[in-house]
Amino acid sequence: MIVDINKKNKFHIQPIQQRVVVTFNYEVHFTNNIFDLKNPTLAQAIAADGEKKPKKILAVIDAGLLEFCPNLSQQLTNYTNFYAEVLTLAAEPLLVPGGEAAKNEPKLLEQIHQLIEAAGICRHSYVLGIGGGAVLDLIGYAAATAHRGVRLIRIPTTVLAQNDSGIGVKNGINAFGKKNFLGTFAPPYAVINDFSFLSTLCDRDWRSGIAEAIKVALIKDANFFHFIHDHTTALACRDMDAMQQLIYRCAQLHLEHIATAGDPFEMGSSRPLDFGHWVAHKLEQLTNYRLRHGEAVAIGIALDSTYSYLLGMLSHQEWQKILKTLVALGFSLYIPELAEQSLSINNSRCLFRGLTEFREHLGGELTLTLLQNIGKGIEVHEVDVSLYKHAISLLREFK
Amino acid sequence: MIVDINKKNKFHIQPIQQRVVVTFNYEVHFTNNIFDLKNPTLAQAIAADGEKKPKKILAVIDAGLLEFCPNLSQQLTNYTNFYAEVLTLAAEPLLVPGGEAAKNEPKLLEQIHQLIEAAGICRHSYVLGIGGGAVLDLIGYAAATAHRGVRLIRIPTTVLAQNDSGIGVKNGINAFGKKNFLGTFAPPYAVINDFSFLSTLCDRDWRSGIAEAIKVALIKDANFFHFIHDHTTALACRDMDAMQQLIYRCAQLHLEHIATAGDPFEMGSSRPLDFGHWVAHKLEQLTNYRLRHGEAVAIGIALDSTYSYLLGMLSHQEWQKILKTLVALGFSLYIPELAEQSLSINNSRCLFRGLTEFREHLGGELTLTLLQNIGKGIEVHEVDVSLYKHAISLLREFK
Numbered sequence A, B: 001m002i003v004d005i006n007k008k009n010k011f012h013i014q015p016i017q018q019r020v021v022v023t024f025n026y027e028v029h030f031t032n033n034i035f036d037l038k039n040p041t042l043a044q045a046i047a048a049d050g051e052k053k054p055k056k057i058l059a060v061i062d063a064g065l066l067e068f069c070p071n072l073s074q075q076l077t078n079y080t081n082f083y084a085e086v087l088t089l090a091a092e093p094l095l096v097p098g099g100e101a102a103k104n105e106p107k108l109l110e111q112i113h114q115l116i117e118a119a120g121i122c123r124h125s126y127v128l129g130i131g132g133g134a135v136l137d138l139i140g141y142a143a144a145t146a147h148r149g150v151r152l153i154r155i156p157t158t159v160l161a162q163n164d165s166g167i168g169v170k171n172g173i174n175a176f177g178k179k180n181f182l183g184t185f186a187p188p189y190a191v192i193n194d195f196s197f198l199s200t201l202c203d204r205d206w207r208s209g210i211a212e213a214i215k216v217a218l219i220k221d222a223n224f225f226h227f228i229h230d231h232t233t234a235l236a237c238r239d240m241d242a243m244q245q246l247i248y249r250c251a252q253l254h255l256e257h258i259a260t261a262g263d264p265f266e267m268g269s270s271r272p273l274d275f276g277h278w279v280a281h282k283l284e285q286l287t288n289y290r291l292r293h294g295e296a297v298a299i300g301i302a303l304d305s306t307y308s309y310l311l312g313m314l315s316h317q318e319w320q321k322i323l324k325t326l327v328a329l330g331f332s333l334y335i336p337e338l339a340e341q342s343l344s345i346n347n348s349r350c351l352f353r354g355l356t357e358f359r360e361h362l363g364g365e366l367t368l369t370l371l372q373n374i375g376k377g378i379e380v381h382e383v384d385v386s387l388y389k390h391a392i393s394l395l396r397e398f399k
Helices: A041-047 A063-067 A072-082 A106-118 A133-145 A159-165 A195-200 A203-208 A210-220 A222-230 A232-236 A240-260 A277-286 A293-310 A316-328 A336-342 A353-362 A385-397 B041-047 B063-067 B072-082 B106-118 B133-145 B159-165 B195-200 B203-208 B210-220 B222-230 B232-236 B240-260 B277-286 B293-310 B316-328 B336-342 B353-362 B385-397
Strands: A013-031 A055-062 A087-089 A094-096 A126-131 A151-156 A173-175 A178-182 A190-194 A368-373 A376-380 B013-031 B055-062 B087-089 B094-096 B126-131 B151-156 B173-175 B178-182 B190-194 B368-373 B376-380
Touching: A013 A041, A013 A240, A013 B240, A041 A087, A041 A151, A041 A190, A055 A063, A055 A072, A055 A106, A055 A133, A063 A094, A063 A126, A063 A195, A072 A087, A094 A106, A094 A133, A106 A133, A106 A173, A106 B178, A126 A133, A133 A151, A133 A159, A133 A173, A151 A159, A159 A195, A159 A203, A159 A210, A159 A240, A159 A293, A178 A277, A178 A353, A178 B106, A190 A195, A195 A240, A203 A210, A203 A293, A210 A222, A210 A240, A210 A293, A210 A316, A210 A368, A210 A376, A222 A232, A222 A240, A222 A316, A232 A240, A232 A316, A240 B013, A277 A293, A277 A336, A277 A353, A293 A316, A293 A368, A293 A385, A336 A385, B013 B041, B013 B240, B041 B087, B041 B151, B041 B190, B055 B063, B055 B072, B055 B106, B055 B133, B063 B094, B063 B126, B063 B195, B072 B087, B094 B106, B094 B133, B106 B133, B106 B173, B126 B133, B133 B151, B133 B159, B133 B173, B151 B159, B159 B195, B159 B203, B159 B210, B159 B240, B159 B293, B178 B277, B178 B353, B190 B195, B195 B240, B203 B210, B203 B293, B210 B222, B210 B240, B210 B293, B210 B316, B210 B368, B210 B376, B222 B232, B222 B240, B222 B316, B232 B240, B232 B316, B277 B293, B277 B336, B277 B353, B293 B316, B293 B368, B293 B385, B336 B385
Parallel strands: A013 A190, A055 A087, A055 A094, A055 A126, A126 A151, A151 A190, B013 B190, B055 B087, B055 B094, B055 B126, B126 B151, B151 B190
Antiparallel strands: A013 B013, A173 A178, A368 A376, B173 B178, B368 B376
16 A cells, blocks of 8 residues: 555544754863862862752762772762762762673663662762773663663763763663663763873773774864874873873764764664774674774774775775774784674674664664765765675785 | 862863754644554554655554454554555564553563564664553653664553653653653654544543643643533543543643743753642552552642642632532542651651652752642742641542
């Protein structure tokens, strides 16, 4: 039956057209030593709500941090005591395991909900999430669903979380073996990026987050890519100044995109910021999350750049520059799981199943971002699998 | 430590101000016999997305309906076969228990998530929720959190759901003994109110939903209250024409409020639409949900109107008119649980604990809506418990 959407039908009374516009405002701060008593950034962020004080706060902390910051809970307590007119701890901080494990254990979600309930956290109280991207995704999901959303202040502690996942509007946990199967879009109340946490990172985590900066530079800002290219040595040697510049610009580009690209809650099919991500998500799954997200994104960038080159869009010189930048930073561009391209598409371990899974997660038509030039992404809706196989073989041989 | 929010601090680099504006559009349709093959309303709603067809749909149905509509699944199957160019069933419909039970069983949420996953429902597919308000709250929460939100078409089948809970932007389930402790704000893709379902309702459910219409009339539209008052006999005798007019106007007032009152996702402390609801939520809990939501709201309206009268805001004549209208429709204005006012405030069964729970759920300052006149609500932030006790005794004696 062909349906004419404009045809009046006798069953139909005049419908009501509903239009709901929701505006979210939040600040992304950059600071050092957030719990130094002389640093009012956090207290100021809460004082700025203009409401009766003191406000209850409940902290949920990435347990991975305590190895490097064993006094974190104590510092937080001292801080809240010092700024007692503004904030008060509603309960002892809750520790959750760091890394992807945080998103794979449904009991943790329940535990945070339980604590929010027990501590009497309301929509005008604050949950402080302190940790890496995965932990913040879990805490964000818990905060967004308790009382239909309590206020969340994210304090991202890794490069990846400070320049990408911790500053945006998404949260989520994994379920049914699928990354971020459960989650919501929920802007935070505020984000405070504290650079001093970066010195606690191991080399893998320091490097890993740079991949998202390269991604956003490649699709949006050639100058930023050249900045990264020119600073590979400094970045690889953990130069804090170069890293701070990288995080600031990367955060700025991500935030600009969310605010201005017209689809912050991703109701359409287009997802330019997910350049390189269909491969990345599949490789994380295939390696059982042995690969860090940023490491997987680096391979995804390398593969989709190579494919863009083979399609005749990216020049040989630009393509080589991208791959060399990734390698200079210490990223591997090839792992054995890429060979799972050769499996039948019916096998769930086949790399190209990642295309279907990516389309299903976004919904609608398959939409991949490729590179037209350094600094300019372009969307395609079809892929040539044999060309992708060729791209994989080029990566395997890349020196 | 007094915090000056404008004071620059040496730890602080220029923050990034993020502003995210999200616009949701949806239509609320009114029809009869939604699955009649000659009724294209549902097919038109899906065809209107302008995307490649056919679209997958997954139906979740209130099991309570099957007693009156035993062929509902078959009708749905026939409908999708007839409109196969537009929609296709992705799985057998899932049945969930009707009433508040749907919101008290966490396994149901998981079951819907599982089915969304297994059926390959993506953000551009559709979940159809068919049932009363509680079931739609559960389905809405499941749909809003799978893939960070798949499209939801609500088909409310009760008066309450058609004129209030099924048309708005909220969803939720109960947890830790608290109503709607878990949930999100998530506008539907569309709502289709099918009046023919109303004839399946028992008298209690038919009546119950009228309470929300009285509520919104009292705070926003005196003429609408007079319409209800003038039609109490018709409404009590299940006159379908009067009920359709009541539902349409009530839906319109609720939708107008959500769209124009400036806080659709309830980030502030004000909640005028929750007139009478602090009592209602507490009584539902105290009666273990023996009381229907609408029945509890009727008592809440009666109590808060009486309190408004005792405060000298509402005239004696207006107050009496409200109470008589409720009684003429068949509502009870007093139940024994109201006597639990006399318990100590430390006892969780004390009625006035409902004030704290209400404040905590909304967050921020206690904000109650009372009546200045019929058709005009007014917000207060303090309550006089002894005056409320007096109001309760007036209700007990009301004839």
